[in-house]
Amino acid sequence: MEAEIKIYQSCWKNLWLILGCMLFTVGGIYMITDESCRLVNKIIGGWLGVIFFGGGGLWLAVTTFYNAVKRIPYLVIYEDRVEQYVQWKAARYTIYFADVQRFRLIKISSSKQIAIDYKRTHFLKKMKSKTTSGIVKKLMTFNFLVSGAIESIYVSNLSMKGEDICRLLNEHLKRQDESEEKPS
Structure with a gap:
């Protein structure tokens, strides 16, 4: 572990x-x-x-x-998920690796971000959810048109390079996928 x-x-x-x-x-x-x-x-x-x-x-x-x-971390990477600190809510937003297809580094103007490519089922569930407001759905649609992903993690101002964070996330994602494929 x-x-x-x-x-x-x-x-x-x-x-x-x-x-x-x-x-x-x-x-x-x-x-x-x-x-x-x-x-x-x-x-x-x-x-x-x-x-x-x-x-x-x-x-x-x-x-x-x-x-x-x-000493509040912006990102905490666990074995099965990554948590992002949301400042104005003083809470963590959880992204489960089981819902993600891949992470990829993107650059919009001069800001580096990690795009979260969700699996199709989770993507549709998020877009059709009654708990997701209309404004959030429009923002997710706009993000999808700009970056090809409905969500991203801003990494330009972190203590670790964006490339290294993206590599770490994809390694954890790969381990998660391998553990799901193994028969019990």
């Missing part, structure tokens, strides 16, 4: 994102205080920039600090 594998968010990678947000926030504040700037630019470039990047940077800073202090 293999021990669980815990993967944490990288504080350094998140720090770079926070600094980028601060830069855009300072630019927004400059636009707001600049007398020669038009009102439309102040509202769109200034206030929206401060709200979006300032709020996003603050959220990222607080959650990064909280997760680092509490």
